[in-house]
Amino acid sequence: MELTLIILGFTFTLFSFLPFLKVPWWWVRVMDFPRLHIAVILTVIVAAYSLQYATWTTSEIAMIALWVIAILNEVRYIYFFTPLARVEALRSEKKKPANAFTMMIANVRMVNKKHQEFLKLALKEHPDILVMNEPDEAWHESVRKEFDERYPYSIKKLLDNTYGMMLFSKLKLSNSEVRFLVEDGIPSFYTVVELESGDKFDLYTVHPQPPRLMKDTETREAELLLVAKMVKKTKVPSVVAGDLNDVAWSRTTKLFKQISGLLDPRVGRGFFNTYNAYIPLFRYPLDHVFYDPAFRLLGLRRLEKFGSDHFPIIITLNYEPEREEEQDVPVAEPEDHEEANELIQEGLEKGEENNREKKNVQ
Known part of the structure; x- marks a missing residue:
């Protein structure tokens, strides 16, 4: 039992x-994703070890201290997405x-039938703007008439590669573009939205690739x-919205906010986890809306x-x-801009490499 706890403790600390x-x-x-899970598991391991052994050697104290530091390291990221933290985006x-x-x-x-x-859900909510990620032709045919x-x-x-996108709007759109910023086959949208008052804002919708087996994150x-x-x-x-395939507390998302100057309405309010709808114990905030401070929040x-x-949001x-x-x-x-430029260059190079590989396969 002791050896098992030690192995698990050091594994989750890593x-x-x-x-x-x-x-x-x-x-x-x-590993950016399961910070809450790692914190909870490490807490259980520390508690189990503490209850099992009443007295500790100096090396055991050092080991427990390291595990506690690992717990605090995880908590310092997810804390900002709890009601304990100060709200970032103010309400109207x-x-x-x-x-x-x-x-x-x-x-x-895409494969959801x-x-x-x-x-039914979309018509019930009747939003002014509706963004759909992953639609293929079958999805388009099923909603086209109503929307x-x-x-x-x-x-x-x-x-048909799970990166399709559709945007529907009751508000006037202009200068709309379908862009392929990094990779062929992975589009993003840009459009200018005109409010009923005549005021306008830029809307960007994105859906980059997620980290997965043998797929690194340069392009994301x-x-x-x-x-x-x-x-x-x-x-x-x-306003930037979509399935970013990244959690709200990652370094990449933080860097995105610092470079763009946009606000995240979840800070100080909650996780608003949107994935995975099938597995309650493993859910993360992957679908995002960031917006300019000229906007005030009415509801989320x-x-x-x-x-x-x-889940939709x-x-x-x-x-x-x-x-x-x-x-x-x-x-x-300045160092944030430097890091962002380096990441963009690496991602563009990786995107070109991926594009060449796809063309060779075809």
Whole structure:
């Protein structure tokens, strides 16, 4: 029993510290995800060891101290996504918000056949903007009639590689583009949204590759940071949304916020886990909405599942540029810009390599 606890303790301690390595290796970056799980497991191991052995040697005290440091290392990341932390994105104080919009983001899962369940949910929520990740032609055919009638504006890129995307909007869209920022076959959208008041904002929707077996994360980092730089350069407010395939507390997401200057409404409110809808014990916040401080939060909810491995998430924002100075904006230091540039260059090179490999296979 003692040996088992020691092995487990050091194994999960290693998992806790692995993400300090600034490398894109999938087996390192995937350790950004289960920080809460690692903290809980290590706490159980420390408690079990403490109850089993009343007296400790100096080496055992050092070992326990190391495990506790590993626990605290995990807690310092996830703490900011609990109600104990200070809220980052402020709520609107207007009793009758006059410049608001609602946006729903859903990874529908390409192989999910419960099209009508999703359609029923979307029609019930009737958001002003609806973003769908992973739709193929079958998904398009199942929702096209209903959505085309209700949403006069849309952007569509249907793919059978799980990276298709559709965007439907009741609000006017202009200058819409389907972009392939890093890899062929992995699109992102850009459009200018016009609110009913005539005010406009830039909307970016993304769905980069996740870390998985033998798939490192250079292209994910590059795509997110390229969008962050675009956001920073624009003269109008921006919103970035989609399945980022990254958790809210990772170094990459933090760097994205620092470069872009966008807010995360989950800070100080909760995880709002959207994946995996099938496995309650292993859920992470992968579907995100970041926005300019010119917006104030009216509502943020995770919706019920509909057959996908993701829960949808829905957010309502009000445009209040007169009060944006009241919100604390993430700021990038010179070394953050340097790190972002390096990650973008590495990701673009990896993307070109992947594109060549795909062409050779074809």
